[in-house]
Amino acid sequence: MEVILADSAGFCFGVKRALEITEGEIEKAGGRVYTYGPLIHNEIVVDDLEKKGVTVMEEDSDPTEYPPGVVIIRSHGVTRDVMEGINGAGHVVVDATCPFVRRIHDLVSDHSAAGEYIIVLGDPAHPEVKGIVGWCQSKDISVISTADEARKFELFDQKSVFLVAQTTFNVKKFKDFVEILKGKGYDINALNTICNATKERQEEASRIAGEVDAMLVIGGKHSSNSRKLYEICSERCKDTMFIQTAEDFTPPKPWSISKVGITAGASTPDIIIEEVFKKCQN
Template identity: 45%
Template sequence: MEIRLAKKAGFCFGVKRAVDLAFESKQIEGTYTFGPIIHNDRVIAELKEQGVNPIDTLEGQDLKRLIIRSHGVAPTVYELAKKQDIDIVDATCPYVKKIHKLVQEHSQKGYAILIIGDCDHPEIQGISGWATAGCFIVKDKMACEMQNLPKKERTYLVVAQTTYKKEVVQEVVDYLKEQGYHFKFINTICNATKERQDEAAQMAQEVDAMLIIGSNFSSNTHKLYEVCQIYCKKSYCIAEASELDKSLLEGCERIGITAGASTPHSVIEEVIAKLKQLND
């Protein structure tokens, strides 16, 4: 069996920075992360052992320090933290910060804001908070058609979730063009995502089976899976080595491996070790 590991598998720059900041910040008692720092149970458990727990609200908590994860948050969270005299460790990915700034500045200039992404995703919830006069959120072209966005005399700023699939974003942009909307599109898809998806797509065409390692809750892991599925029907998403099922890889000579941006390297190594063990 030949095992190929994607060069871009695992932590992206923003996630690595957030995780490092969280581990460095643990010395102060009363340190919490706003939501789980990343979509990875192992990292969350390690932080818990060191006394850093995730919380969903600032209300009714005895907080000293709050770590904001790479997804970023709405300005209301900063305001509330300031009011409660909570020290902020801002691990928002700089690429997400850039979207906050774009959305805020364009809102203030009178642009309507259109965000292409998943409205339930924390990154999108954070970004939408920076739209001072509200915003539209669409997950794809069809949702955009259904929204029936007001057209008259409005110029839109169009941005996308950093981890979104480029094809879905392009379809929405093409639709807006066809329908004659006035808009300014700034491509905010993160390069780390694009590089991972392109590499995964290429690899999926060259192997018999693809393993995509990452949490079920990780949007970028799921997108990687979708991309691989197009080229390789035997694409499987697993969170860790224990989920490897030998029967699914029956008859496969070449196995490709990639991993979402929140998958630690140790998990990838364990999957490779298990694969080798199964092969023996």
């Protein structure tokens, strides 16, 4: 059986950078090291960090309840209030927010300060989106996650609109939703802030899914970019499976397919990808 592994599968630049920053802090720390929430959506990596002495500071908890230490902000970023709260509680903040996400924070902050209405395309429950919303300097902000919400969106004050997207948003949905909103006649400045790593990963996954008999998407169950990959691959290949580790995958016997494709979300370690790859080959 032929196994096609996506070149883009696995850790992205932002996740690698956050891990390197964390490893650096572990090495030099004389005291406690926390990550604000799990560093990435992968239990194996989080457990490994815990063994090295890193504690997860619960999101939305009171930072004063934790003895002072170094608090690493993960690649998703956080709101301005959270950042200030951690600082104010006597911790040292080490900001590992991905520079691509940081850029969205700055844009939202600047454009909202200039009086524009902000629209964020993304999942309102996702930490990255919550963080982005938290840099808006006014209450004039909406998060839109579905085409229906885009169709129902109404702007009562005729302001100009500045639109950004969660970095892992689906590229096709971005274009569709912007079209729907522009069709309402608003003055919209839409900036495609979807990260290239995400775009390339989604395009490659879609291409491979269109060429194979079965497709495996590896990712954490809470990983938004992995779930989006699953959605995209399912549209092209009806035999698409979402797994977290090689153990989740038992090839049916007999498995009468000639080609299987593999992709993985941005927080999937190489070791898991290799295990799944070998299991398919065997």
